[in-house]
Amino acid sequence: MAASAEDVRKSIKSYLLVFGALAVLTVITVAASWLKVSVALAIFIALVIASVKGSLVASVFMHLTGEKATLYWVLIISAFFFLLLVLLPVLQTWETSHLIDQVKP
Amino acid sequence: MSSELLPHTLDAHPVTGMYNGKFGVWLFLASEVMLFGALFSAYILLRTHGDFPTHKETLLNYKIGALNTFLLITSSVTMVMAWASFKLNDPGKGKLYLWITVILSCAFLFIKIKFEYMHKIHEDIIPSTSTFYGIYYCMTGLHGLHILGGVVVMLYFLTVGSGLWNKNQQQFTNRIECTGLYWHFVDLVWIFLFPVFYLL
Amino acid sequence: MSSDHHAHNPGFISKYVFSLDHKVIGVQYTVTSLIFLFFGFSLMMIMRWQLAYPGEAIPLVGGWLGKYLVDNNGVLLPEGYNSLGAMHGTIMVFLGVVPLAVGGFGNYVMPLQIGAPDMAFPKLNMASYWVYFAGGVTMLSSFFVPGGAANSGWTAYPPLSNIANTVGTYPFWNGQTIWLLAMVLLITSSLLGSVNFIVTIMHLRVKGLTMFRLPFFVWAQFVTSFLLLLAFPPLEAAGVLQLMDRVFDTSFFMPSGLVVSGVVQEYSGGGSPLLWQHLFWFLAHPEVYVLILPAIGIVGEIIANNTRRPLWGYKTLVYSVIFLGFMSFVVWAHHMFLTGMGTAMSTFFQTTTMIISIPSVVILTALLLSLWQASIRFTVPMLFALSFLPMFAIGGLTGLPLGLSASDIQLHDTYYVIGHFHYVVAPGTIMALLGGVYFWYPKVTGRKMSTLLGHLHFWPSFVFMNTVFFPMFMVGLAGVSRRLWDQTEYVQGIDVQGWVRMSSWGAWGLGLAQLPFIINFFFSAFAGKKVDANPWKATTLEWAAPSPPPHGNFAEVPVAYRGPYEYSVPNAKEDFHPQHIPDSQVV
Numbered sequence: 001m002a003a004s005a006e007d008v009r010k011s012i013k014s015y016l017l018v019f020g021a022l023a024v025l026t027v028i029t030v031a032a033s034w035l036k037v038s039v040a041l042a043i044f045i046a047l048v049i050a051s052v053k054g055s056l057v058a059s060v061f062m063h064l065t066g067e068k069a070t071l072y073w074v075l076i077i078s079a080f081f082f083l084l085l086v087l088l089p090v091l092q093t094w095e096t097s098h099l100i101d102q103v104k105p
Numbered sequence: 106m107s108s109e110l111l112p113h114t115l116d117a118h119p120v121t122g123m124y125n126g127k128f129g130v131w132l133f134l135a136s137e138v139m140l141f142g143a144l145f146s147a148y149i150l151l152r153t154h155g156d157f158p159t160h161k162e163t164l165l166n167y168k169i170g171a172l173n174t175f176l177l178i179t180s181s182v183t184m185v186m187a188w189a190s191f192k193l194n195d196p197g198k199g200k201l202y203l204w205i206t207v208i209l210s211c212a213f214l215f216i217k218i219k220f221e222y223m224h225k226i227h228e229d230i231i232p233s234t235s236t237f238y239g240i241y242y243c244m245t246g247l248h249g250l251h252i253l254g255g256v257v258v259m260l261y262f263l264t265v266g267s268g269l270w271n272k273n274q275q276q277f278t279n280r281i282e283c284t285g286l287y288w289h290f291v292d293l294v295w296i297f298l299f300p301v302f303y304l305l
Numbered sequence: 306m307s308s309d310h311h312a313h314n315p316g317f318i319s320k321y322v323f324s325l326d327h328k329v330i331g332v333q334y335t336v337t338s339l340i341f342l343f344f345g346f347s348l349m350m351i352m353r354w355q356l357a358y359p360g361e362a363i364p365l366v367g368g369w370l371g372k373y374l375v376d377n378n379g380v381l382l383p384e385g386y387n388s389l390g391a392m393h394g395t396i397m398v399f400l401g402v403v404p405l406a407v408g409g410f411g412n413y414v415m416p417l418q419i420g421a422p423d424m425a426f427p428k429l430n431m432a433s434y435w436v437y438f439a440g441g442v443t444m445l446s447s448f449f450v451p452g453g454a455a456n457s458g459w460t461a462y463p464p465l466s467n468i469a470n471t472v473g474t475y476p477f478w479n480g481q482t483i484w485l486l487a488m489v490l491l492i493t494s495s496l497l498g499s500v501n502f503i504v505t506i507m508h509l510r511v512k513g514l515t516m517f518r519l520p521f522f523v524w525a526q527f528v529t530s531f532l533l534l535l536a537f538p539p540l541e542a543a544g545v546l547q548l549m550d551r552v553f554d555t556s557f558f559m560p561s562g563l564v565v566s567g568v569v570q571e572y573s574g575g576g577s578p579l580l581w582q583h584l585f586w587f588l589a590h591p592e593v594y595v596l597i598l599p600a601i602g603i604v605g606e607i608i609a610n611n612t613r614r615p616l617w618g619y620k621t622l623v624y625s626v627i628f629l630g631f632m633s634f635v636v637w638a639h640h641m642f643l644t645g646m647g648t649a650m651s652t653f654f655q656t657t658t659m660i661i662s663i664p665s666v667v668i669l670t671a672l673l674l675s676l677w678q679a680s681i682r683f684t685v686p687m688l689f690a691l692s693f694l695p696m697f698a699i700g701g702l703t704g705l706p707l708g709l710s711a712s713d714i715q716l717h718d719t720y721y722v723i724g725h726f727h728y729v730v731a732p733g734t735i736m737a738l739l740g741g742v743y744f745w746y747p748k749v750t751g752r753k754m755s756t757l758l759g760h761l762h763f764w765p766s767f768v769f770m771n772t773v774f775f776p777m778f779m780v781g782l783a784g785v786s787r788r789l790w791d792q793t794e795y796v797q798g799i800d801v802q803g804w805v806r807m808s809s810w811g812a813w814g815l816g817l818a819q820l821p822f823i824i825n826f827f828f829s830a831f832a833g834k835k836v837d838a839n840p841w842k843a844t845t846l847e848w849a850a851p852s853p854p855p856h857g858n859f860a861e862v863p864v865a866y867r868g869p870y871e872y873s874v875p876n877a878k879e880d881f882h883p884q885h886i887p888d889s890q891v892v
Contacts (some may be wrong), residue, residue: 005192005193005194008189008192008193011189011194012186012189015182015185015186015189016182018182018184019178019181022178022296023178024182026171026178026299027171029299029300029304030167030171033167033304033305039305039853042304042305043305046301046304046305047300049300050296050297050299050300053296054293054296057181057289057290057292057293057296061181061185061285061289062286062289062290066162067122068120068122068123070120070507071121071122071123071131072264073130074131075131075135077135077531077535077631078135078138078139079138081535081634082138082139082142084635085139085142085143085146085583085587086142086149088580088583088638088650089146089150089583090146090149090150090153091650092579092583092638092646092647093150093153093154093577093579094153094644095646095647095649095650096646096647098647099647109507111422111423111425112508112509113508113509114426118507118508119332119509122509125504125508127424128424129426129429129500129504132499132500132503132504132534133496133500135535136499136534136537136538139535139536139537139539140538140539140541141539142538142539143539143541143542143543143584144542144545144546146539146583147542147543147546147557147580147582150577150583151557151575151576151580154577155575156573156575157523200541214696218883232553232554232555233553233554233555233556233572235575236555236556236557236574236575237574239549239553239555239556239557239573242549242553243545243549243555272458278597287751299462
């Protein structure tokens with residue numbers, strides 16, 4: 001991002017805002033872990049908060065909002081393969097153990 | 106060293122909108138996504154596979170984890186402030202912020218090693234205790250190595266590499282920006298590691 | 306702009322050893338990887354003796370191989386056989402073909418083809434070579450540690466690989482652990498290289514060279530780099546996990562209650578051997594395309610040049626390569642049909658596998674159609690490129706039964722599989738890469754390789770390649786497993802022993818057939834016929850630079866005026882329009 005001095009001064013304010021938001025969200029995610037909810041819901045809440053924090057870091061600190069399409073494509077492809085890598089092995093083991101459960105006496 | 110630079114060492118390429126170094130760092134980070142992604146995939150698979158302790162209260166101390174999270178977030182802010190200061194042509198302030206970043210990350214590593222690893226090892230909890238601790242040591246250890254790498258790079262720019270500022274301000278600022286991108290990514294990974302290991 | 310970002314009068318060390326110049330690094334990669342290729346091939350020549358004449362002492366070299374490989378009589382030990390097998394695979398793939406195709410050809414040719422003065426990150430480029438070199442040395446050193454080199458196959462499947470090589474000073478000083486450390490180095494090297502390639506191709510193209518004016522080879526390298534960038538890290542992660550398993554006794558890949566030789570293993574358990582297979586094949590299937598794509602790129606360049614006409618369906622080829630690269634990430638578990646995968650997942654992966662065969666066939670068809678009605682120049686590189694087409698087709702077509710889970714369950718882990726993937730990689734990729742050496746040799750040295758020696762290299766290689774690998778289909782269909790030290794202990798192995806021997810004699814013949822190449826390669830560098838900058842009358846930008854190109858490559862920065870393969874344009878002065886010559890001078 002070829003930022004002018006004026007742009008940089010403006011963005012400093014957003015850096016501090018994001019810092020505040022990250023600190024608050026850290027407290028929230030710890031607090032949320034004390035909630036008496038099911039494991040699945042707890043995982044969901046924690047991951048949502050982490051994703052919000054992560055996107056704040058990526059879009060503001062890493063200036064992702066100011067980048068062009070090339071970089072978005074690279075990251076979208078990586079994210080897609082990342083999802084495949086996470087989901088397919090889990091699905092496979094889940095299906096296999098499911099089948100094993102069926103044959104068990 | 107260089108009388109003439111390769112194209113787009115300093116200026117952004119019109120199509121990608123990035124200079125060489127920045128594009129390179131982003132591609133490297135894309136590969137890091139896959140590296141940590143594979144480890145997260147391993148974590149999920151091991152966890153769903155069985156024989157994986159998940160009774161969180163007794164496993165790790167979330168207070169230390171939260172403190173470290175806070176340290177790393179702060180270091181991310183000081184890092185981006187360092188870049189902004191260099192960009193605004195204020196190298197004194199930029200260096201100060203960079204030093205603060207180094208100190209914060211060293212504090213992170215110190216706490217991690219002294220109060221978490223050493224403490225656990227003292228209690229005879231080592232990687233082979235269970236798959237949970239195995240993947241915990243593995244992922245946080247790898248993350249720690251990334252922190253260490255970042256500290257080395259920052260110290261380089263504060264000492265040996267600082268002369269570049271006088272020769273080519275823009276190139277120096279670009280390098281700080283690239284360091285920053287890496288640093289924020291390391292922070293980002295920790296943002297996911299913290300809930301996954303300490304809270305869930 | 307002549308870029309002299311290197312020292313002005315570099316000494317010998319910085320000019321030829323720690324050079325930042327992409328051309329020197331390319332040559333370093335090429336020579337190192339050719340040596341590794343020959344070394345890896347030699348391991349296989351030793352294994353073929355044991356297969357052809359089980360239990361007989363190895364002639365010539367038997368006494369030299371050391372106690373980890375042979376017994377006192379010079380007979381190959383089963384453990385030694387496994388070591389050689391694992392190291393043959395690893396060396397050929399990670400130290401031979403990939404560094405040659407990407408590190409060698411990619412580094413040397415790609416920046417020239419896009420008119421760049423160098424790679425985007427010269428220091429990173431040098432680092433990637435030296436990390437590769439360190440990885441290679443580390444890998445070779447494992448032959449000398451207690452217990453010998455890694456012997457769990459190049460796939461290093463746990464739990465076997467976790468409990469193998471545990472003699473001696475376990476956990477650090479043994480073959481499998483060193484294999485893992487070397488792999489981490491090699492992966493790091495590939496990562497550095499791929500970052501460099503992508504940035505170079507995106508940022509350093511000369512004016513006028515749009516993406517769709519890029520030579521096909523550059524496109525192939527571009528997609529290959531993305532595969533390396535995104536597929537390698539999961540193997541690095543898996544390598545780290547296996548290293549933890551071996552060194553710190555974790556149990557990521559050790560299931561609960563594992564019994565080895567009647568003894569229950571003392572691990573905390575809870576691990577999953579399938580986790581390794583997922584992470585490994587997530588790399589290793591894209592890796593197949595890392596091996597193939599640069600070779601296809603080279604074949605495309607050679608065919609366009611020697612048919613004197615544009616590649617048939619250039620854009621189709623480019624889109625196919627992109628699609629191929631993308632799909633290669635979604636097919637990996639077709640290597641795992643036999644692991645007890647459920648039917649839904651099997652169906653998913655066999656569907657994606659059938660889909661990925663479409664772009665492969667499109668590419669091959671386009672290359673074949675490029676030959677249609679052309680007046681072909683049968684130069685030595687063209688012979689190699691032409692031989693690539695049918696042999697690669699055999700490799701591809703024999704893959705189809707392996708992609709369908711019903712037939713794969715019969716064929717899995719037999720010699721049929723070996724025949725299949727070797728047809729893709731050896732008679733396919735390696736023939737293409739050799740063709741590439743003949744094709745770009747005049748650019749690198751300013752001299753042509755001998756045509757006579759080229760024919761003496763090509764024809765025997767072509768015959769012996771098929772002699773080695775075709776019998777493997779018969780052996781495999783007869784049901785012989787791929788990892789047997791002595792297949793004649795099994796009834797299905799006895800009947801096919803003739804085919805096995807044929808294969809072995811073919812391998813030794815293939816080894817001999819490389820002698821003309823070795824002589825040619827070194828001899829021509831100073832005794833070959835001197836040629837001008839563009840001896841093949843080619844159109845792409847690397848031929849606009851002097852031979853050999855100086856530092857900074859081009860006397861003046863070229864501008865690209867047209868697509869890469871404008872051959873035989875009607876009403877033109879000559880039958881080729883180089884990319885860098887303005888229209889006013891060619892029509």
